[in-house]
Amino acid sequence: MELQLLPSNKIDKKKWDECLNSSLGPLIYASSAYLDQMADNWDGIVAEDYSFIMPIPWRKKLGIRYCYKVPFIQQLGVFGKTAQEDDIKSCIQLMFAGFRYGDYSFNYQNKCYGGKRCSNYMLSLASNYRSTSFFYSDKLAADLSKAAKNSLQYERGNVDEAIGLFRELYKEKIQGITALDYDNFYRLCYLKEKENNLIVRKISSDKNILSISLLMKDKFRIYNLISCTTQQGRKALAGHFLYDSLIKEYSQTGLIFDFEGSDIPGIKHFYKIFGAIEQPYSQIHFNRLPYLLQLFKR
Numbered sequence: 001m002e003l004q005l006l007p008s009n010k011i012d013k014k015k016w017d018e019c020l021n022s023s024l025g026p027l028i029y030a031s032s033a034y035l036d037q038m039a040d041n042w043d044g045i046v047a048e049d050y051s052f053i054m055p056i057p058w059r060k061k062l063g064i065r066y067c068y069k070v071p072f073i074q075q076l077g078v079f080g081k082t083a084q085e086d087d088i089k090s091c092i093q094l095m096f097a098g099f100r101y102g103d104y105s106f107n108y109q110n111k112c113y114g115g116k117r118c119s120n121y122m123l124s125l126a127s128n129y130r131s132t133s134f135f136y137s138d139k140l141a142a143d144l145s146k147a148a149k150n151s152l153q154y155e156r157g158n159v160d161e162a163i164g165l166f167r168e169l170y171k172e173k174i175q176g177i178t179a180l181d182y183d184n185f186y187r188l189c190y191l192k193e194k195e196n197n198l199i200v201r202k203i204s205s206d207k208n209i210l211s212i213s214l215l216m217k218d219k220f221r222i223y224n225l226i227s228c229t230t231q232q233g234r235k236a237l238a239g240h241f242l243y244d245s246l247i248k249e250y251s252q253t254g255l256i257f258d259f260e261g262s263d264i265p266g267i268k269h270f271y272k273i274f275g276a277i278e279q280p281y282s283q284i285h286f287n288r289l290p291y292l293l294q295l296f297k298r
Contacts, residue, residue: 052080067102
């Protein structure tokens with residue numbers, strides 16, 4: 001099957017999004033609107049009549065184009081009803097032909113041999129809350145009983161509160177997110193808010209924010225893009241209370257709650273106590289630069 005590597009301005013965005021949404025495992029990160037807002041530049045590998053697609057975000061340095069991991073985009077890869085293992089290999093070969101260097105994350109549906117295995121966790125919200133919470137760990141059930149005694153309020157929050165607290169709490173820990181990345185993310189959030197696809201929820205006590213999550217949704221999933229809890233909030237078990245409240249609010253919607261990671265042991269354990277199921281994906285790093293530049297980039 002003939003494949004083309006097209007710049008984003010040459011892509012039929014309607015056909016692109018139709019292909020994504022009809023694929024076996026659609027993800028919001030690969031939608032044209034999300035990529036347009038968040039990626040510095042992006043190209044797309046397109047099969048005939050958009051039967052399958054693969055987005056590739058890129059930057060340029062020293063005249064060399066390279067793939068990069070875009071902040072707030074967890075997984076990309078090949079999407080489509082018909083994409084087979086050989087099609088995925090062909091897409092990878094075409095990416096290597098167009099880009100000499102980079103990092104790339106394939107989605108959980110793609111078989112990518114030799115990649116680094118990364119953890120992601122999700123929870124079905126098809127059932128009612130009572131059925132879903134039946135699979136909570138005993139420790140979580142006990143912690144939620146304690147949290148209920150801490151005068152916590154579950155409320156709507158806003159974009160500024162969520163991003164502001166996230167930047168304040170994690171400015172030393174999270175590297176690689178620039179001011180421009182945050183500006184792009186703000187614009188994406190306001191776009192999704194207009195579509196009614198943005199969710200911001202917080203836990204407060206005495207008007208102080210203890211924990212907050214910013215999420216986006218599509219027809220299939222709720223994506224936990226930003227989540228943070230203050231030191232005071234940890235003591236009050238506000239994070240536990242926040243996720244439980246979100247699960248309660250969106251139970252029986254038929255959506256999947258996508259926790260978005262993580263490989264950090266403490267966070268993995270936290271997501272698992274809610275009964276979340278692991279759905280791993282793969283990351284690759286490649287360096288096909290000329291030998292002297294390879295040495296420089298190591």
